[in-house]
Amino acid sequence: MYDQSKISELIRFAQAKEGSTVIDVYPGDGDWTRLFSDVVGPEGRVYSFVPAEVAHFKNDPVGQMQTLAKEPGRENVEAVTSDLLEMPKVTQPADVLWLHLFYHDLHTELMQAGGATAVNFNRAVYERLKPGGSYVIVDHTAAVGTGMSDTQSLHRIEPSSVRAEVEAVGFVLDAESTMLANKDDRHSVKVFDPSIKGETDRFAFRFVKP
Template structure:
């Protein structure tokens, strides 16, 4: 996670407020789900969506999210799992869909093994968001590399992300350089100890018209 100032800024950037309905896609350890739960409060709703494509991981991501949903004060959290493109079928219309360090995975063999592609996932997001809703993407940058480094380095060109998301009908509403790092060489895997946790990252906020 980030320091408190960056967390606060990212929450503002994502337009997540009290009473909002948020879908946290591929929630990892659940840190964002917990944070969003606190922000939206009792009148809001957080759906922690675990793609079926990763549900078999040894850390039991579905079980982990269900445990979080049972924590005291987490009555506004629901943990669900399905194929990526089936997300609209098991979630409620949302104000915000949050995708943190995951978009590049849409271009990997793991995610595509069950038929998911970036194009049909973006269409699924468009379907699930309310009019005026926000699709917020934070990911590891690979400027100029298109989608070619997604599998090998877990990076993606921001321009490619924008092109793909806009093709689904979204409009770019804002971008942030809060997580930029000019010292990232972009040529090494994001898990490399030289850069892990400090990668050059971009943040986009798209809106559904």
């Protein structure tokens, strides 16, 4: 995770607030689910959405989120799972959809095997967000000119490619942030490499549904 100042800034960037409904896609260990749970409060809702495409992983991502939802004070959290493109069927209309270090995976064989292309998923997000809702994407930056070619090998994606894909389904770029930028990242090694793990150059976009 990030230091507290960056966490706070990212929460503000996402525009989640008390009473909001947030969908946290592929929540990992649930850190962001917990943070959003605290922010939206008892009148809000957080869907901790585990794509069925990864539900078989050995760390039992669905079980982890079901356990999280039973923690004291997490009554506003619901753990849900389905195929990526079926996400609108297991969630309610949302104010924020949060995608942290996952968008590039939409261009990998694992996700696309069931038809979950980036375009199709972006359409599903557009369907599920309320008018004025925020689609927030944070991901590992790839080198300029590489487009989507490093998504499988390095787990990186070029920001301009993300923007083009998301805007193509009707979203409008509302804000972008360089708070997670790292000029010392050479963009040429896998994000899990010890030399850069946890410190990759990252971009943050907030798109809005008109």
